[in-house]
Amino acid sequence: MIELTGVSKSFNGQVILDNVNLKVAAGEILVILGESGTGKSVLLKHMIGLIRPDAGEVKIEGKNIAHHTERQLLKLRKDIGFVFQEGALYDFMNCYDNIAFPLREHTKLKEKEISDKIGKVLTLLDLKKVEAKMPAELSGGMKKRVALARAIVLDSKILFCDEPTSGLDPIRSRDISNLIRDISRQLHCTTVITSHNVRNALRVADRIILIAKGRIVFDGKGDEFRGSDKEEIQEFLV
Amino acid sequence: MKTLIHSLTGFIKGTGDALWFLGDVVLGNILCFRVRIGEVLKQIYEQGVQSVVIISLTALASGVVLALQGYAAISRFGAKEVVPLMVGLTLVRELGPVFAALVFSGKAGARITAELGTMNVNDQIVATRTMGVDPVEFLVVPRFLATVLVLPILTILAEIIGIAGGYFIGVYEAHVPGQFYLNLTFEAIRWVDFFSGFIKVFFFSFFIAWICCYQGYTTRGGSLGVGRFTTKAVAYSYITIIISNAFLTKFILTLWG
Ligand SMILES: Nc1ncnc2c1ncn2[C@@H]1O[C@H](COP(=O)(O)OP(=O)(O)OP(=O)(O)O)[C@@H](O)[C@H]1O
Ligand SMILES: [Mg+2]
DSSP states (O other): OEEEEEEEEEETTEEEEEEEEEEEOTTOEEEEEEOTTSSHHHHHHHHTTSSOOSEEEEEETTEEOTTOOHHHHHHHHTTEEEEOTTOOOOTTSOHHHHHHHHHHHHOOOOHHHHHHHHHHHHHHTTOOSOTTSOGGGSOHHHHHHHHHHHHHTTOOSEEEEESTTTTSOHHHHHHHHHHHHHHHHHTTOEEEEEESOHHHHHHHOSEEEEEETTEEEEEEOHHHHHHOOOHHHHHHHO | OHHHHHHHHHHHHHHHHHHHHHHHHIIIIITTTOOOHHHHHHHHHHHHHHHHHHHHHHHHHHHHHHHHHHHHHHTTTOOTTHHHHHHHHHIIIIIHHHHHHHHHIIIIIHHHHHHHHHHHHTTHHHHHHHTTOOHIIIIIHHHHHHHHHHHHHHHHHHHHHHHHHHHHHHHHTSOOOHHHHHHHHHHHOOHHHHHHHHHHHHHHHHHHHHHHHHHHHTOOSHHHHHHHHHHHHHHHHHHHHHHHHHHHHHHHHHHHO
């Protein structure tokens, strides 16, 4: 589904990713763990073509997107949902229009059908009475859920979430984690999440990778991660 | 020497990037009919309505001041008939276009940069790309086109209101008959006068649109960045308007006299 081979990236001479190899299977939920500033977001942005690798290949469903033009990428991204760390909702539209945006852009649905579709998504995400609100009027957790709604409203087969739980209290982050897991199971999404919260990572992940110094230092199931005695992981578990 | 070369390469690179951006906006979108009419109309409404009051006030005050000074100067020689002509020609050939452009860039231009800049630092522009929509087409082109279209209209409005300001002074201060004042004005202003000023507006509005959209689209560095890029956009617009006006005036005078 998603395959990175030998991906390297530096910014201003500073190596962020160093020959990263990674395969994500269809329907899998992968969590990328790592300390702040290790390049989790950079890795995620490679998978959707927002950043191009200095070297290596990024394949989405068999197509190497590393050298796609922006127009080709735009087409490809219609089938991918991406949730930004801060939500990145349009602040000049209310929540309804925000969620409707991908539908209005990429489908020929009538307003009635759009409204039905949004009703469904909002129920799925347990969002009530937010339609008329502007993003600035929402709490952090609600913003993330609306952003998630916008990302899945086109029934994307791939879902990327950048730090969906950061900045939330433990209860909210647990809810969001469970929600993402439920949704990606229901919609059969291939899901990649970045996080530095181990507990939430273990809660959602089918598989976890840990990044340190630009390399993947662990790749395996949650239990293996907990049981590992590698120094980097022990550091992370404390 | 090193810093000179450094700033020179920086300048060339900056201009290159800005040209590339302009090419994307004009060649990549507008000329390919990737234009969202609804969004353009919304922007025209917002920019136009937002600037109408301040531009009208500026124009009215300029007309009043021109007329006051005109009558004060002319009282030493007689020849009151020259004042409507002076007010009208000054407004139509120079002050109308230049003042409208300056005020507009401080109001609507700053707003464009601040809006796009804020969207940029909040990831809304990148988010647009992740949703498979070109942010230039969706967010930049409507603002660009609206600016190019609105400013000429506002300029005509400014010129009319400026002349009205002069008329007001002529009639109530200098006690010139109103019809006489208007006749003098319209006899004085020929089409060539009007167009020699009006042509400039298209250059100004194009520069404002380009500068302010580009600065907003490349804003970095959080809320501080938004402030920095917005002031930069306004400053660049002012400088560009004033300097290009000098060249345009010279060019137009050579051409038409
Ligand atoms: N566009 C860019 N230009 C230059 N440097 C960048 C850019 N994007 C990221 N970096 C650098 O890459 C490094 C990794 O950034 P990244 O955002 O991927 O970290 P992260 O692991 O997601 O951290 P966090 O958990 O805080 O979100 C940082 O040192 C950052 O400064
Ligand atoms: Mg990050």
